[in-house]
Amino acid sequence: MAGSASIELNPEMLAAAAESKAWPFEEARKIIARYKGGDFPATVLLETGYGPSGLPHIGTFGEVARTTMVRHAFRVLTGDKVKTNLLCFSDDMDGMRKIPDNVPDRAALEPYLHMPLTVVPNPFGGDYASFGHHNNAMLRRFLDTFGFDYEFASATDYYKSGRFDAILRRVAERYDDIMAIMLPTLGEERRATYSPFLPISPKTGRVLYVPMKKVDAVNATITFDDEHGEEITLPVTGGKVKLQWKPDFGARWAALGVDFEMFGKDHGPNMGVYDAICKALGGRPPEHFVYELFLDDKGEKISKSKGNGLTIDEWLTYAPTESLALYMFQKPRTAKKLHFDVIPRAVDEYYQFLSAYKRQDWKERLGNPVWHIHSGNVPDVELPVTFALLLNLVSASNAHDKAVLWGFISRHAPGVTPATHPELDRLTDYAIRYFDDFVKPTKVFRAPDAVESEALAALSAALGALPADADGEAIQNAALNVARRIERYQDHAKKSPEGGPGVSVAFFQMIYQVLIGQERGPRFGSFAALYGIAETRSLIDRALAGQLAA
Known part of the structure; x- marks a missing residue:
């Protein structure tokens, strides 16, 4: 995937793109409508956010992958004549509220609770200056392996370099407006102490959640009592102060002029708050896309701090990167389990879509995930084996x-x-x-019962009657003919080509349980053709002799 790859445009593609219902095209049209189809800025800015409180997980990557797909669709719809940028923004100035479960020597991080992530020591060792720097590097490393075209941004750098100074002064000037947006969303106790500004303690370095005693819009300063009760006045500029996460969303949109950002369903209830703050600060909220969350094998939301679900590196240990991109493309508004057992299907589906692509017309191609995964430059790959x-x-x-x-x-x-x-x-x-x-x-092999033993013996004999180079279809038909003669495996709701009962799936489930020690497998005929008829018969012999179950 590469957001800046050259695009070969042709009339057929452009006509199909104008009508395509694929979700990246639908989102790209929102950006175009934002500028009434023509009055674009010098650069259309798409943004993704990353919270480096834990190691990057696949959900984080998903935002970049999906946003890249929208970016590519936008470039096609505009004839590749509008400059775009994808900004990957890391909220690495956030305080470490809790120590992640999946880091070594958790006790060593306890003194750094509530300090900005770019101040917390790196628990993983190496040359990175902090926990935040390490996690940022892990994210960039992965995005780079995919060839993403993006610009990385660090909240710490933006705050300390002064790039957010103007918007921070505006927050001070419009403090009452921001508070009027925020207070109705908070509980009574929280309202009493809430402020959009979070000062960084000049003594302890911690991010402080304290009420403001004074906000001086003229001098752009705030006055508060620190954790020891001492009154302190700080400038809101120069990285001395950061914003709470909800105001930070809206302020960043206003400061940078973001045109598009997607986020998970957990942000959905706050979307109106982000928008209102952006408007209060003189900005225009971006177009939004809210996606469903990824779940672990227990159906719980994936969390960076818990380390449940899959990590980026884990997926890539067992499958090509394109299979992960496919998983991100499919049904982004549907909650999906993200665990190891989804990998094999994702791999095979990717190559199935790849194989179909070259036989499709442009309407079908632009709905094919591989076109979006490869930014239109789809490789020609055909696999003889799944x-x-x-x-x-x-x-x-x-x-x-x-x-x-x-x-x-x-x-x-x-x-x-x-x-x-x-x-x-x-x-x-x-x-x-x-x-x-x-x-x-x-793997758990089980011994066949009497009926199953007879079925397997008959299957072996049927295979022995076939030519040694019989194809998968001939082997599958031979297996079906065996099953149709056995009452246990007859499915009277189905019909065979001859009009008799069909074959129950229980027959093939039995084959995989007894011969391979698994609950399911691919089409038996295809497997036996690949493994070999003689080898498959030998496997049956071992099962009947009790060697596999033993």
Whole structure:
């Protein structure tokens, strides 16, 4: 993904883009309508936010990936004639309110509670100056591996360099207006002490949540009592003070002239507050896109501090980056589980969309996720074997060596080698790692009962009657014919081609439970064709002899 990649525009694409219902195009049209289709500023600014209170998680990446997709759609709709910028803004001046669960030596960070994240020591070691600097670097490293075109911004740098001084003075000037927006949103106790300004204690370095005794708009200063009861006056400029998070949203939009920003559903109730503050400060709120949150395997919201769900590096250990981008593209307004078990399907769906792309017209292409993932420069890749099949091949063969896997693949698809199909070669590495870490520990073989033993013996005999090079369709049909003769596996709600009962899915579930030790798998015919008929029969023999369950 690269937001600045060159775009080859043609009349057919542009006509399809004008009508496309894909969500990035719909969001891009909001930006165009914002300027009535033509009176654009020198640069249209799209922004994403990052809270570096914990290590970057995939939800953080999702904002950048999705915003890049909107940016690319905007460039196509405007004929690539309007300059755009994607600003990735890190709120690294926030105080560390609690110590994340997933850092080493949590006790060592306790003295730094409530200090800005760019002051908190880096618990991970290395050359980074602080916890905030480390987490910012982790985010940038990942975004760079994807080739994103973005500008990174640090709240600490913006506050301390004076880039926010003008808007901070305006907050002081319009303090009462900001308070009138904020106070109705707060509980009675919070109202008594609330201020949009958070001073940084000149003594302890902590971010202070204290009421203001005086706000001097003329001199741009605030007066308050610090945590020790001493009255202090500070300028609101120069990084001596930061804003509370809700005013910070609106003030940043007004200061930078942000045109588009997306955020998670948890920000939805505050969207009106952000907008109102932006307007009170003389700005125009950006166009919004609210996406649903990612959930862990227990259905709970992913949290950077808890470290639940997947990290960026974990996904990339087991799957190519494009599969993650696909997961971000699909149904962004639907809550989705983000855990290890979603990876294989995401991988296979990505390559299915990739395969379909070259056969589609422009209307279909612009609705195809791969067009958005690759910013219109879609690679031509065709895989002879799916990721799910590779996983089951590793499982059945216990092949932890790529050379062994390639022996099966090359026999199944003559002429297919690592040199001719480097993408497939890359997937074999992922498949071995994924199997070792997630499939192998959960494999549970069970012994077949009497009916299942007869079914497997009949399946072996049927396979033995086929040619050694029979394809997946012939193998699948042979398996179906076996199942149709066994009452347990007859599904009378379905009909076979001959008009008799169809086959229950329980038949194939039994095959995978007994032969591979898993609850589900890919199409049996495809698997057996890849693994080999002789090898599949040998697997059945071992199951019938009790060797697998043992």
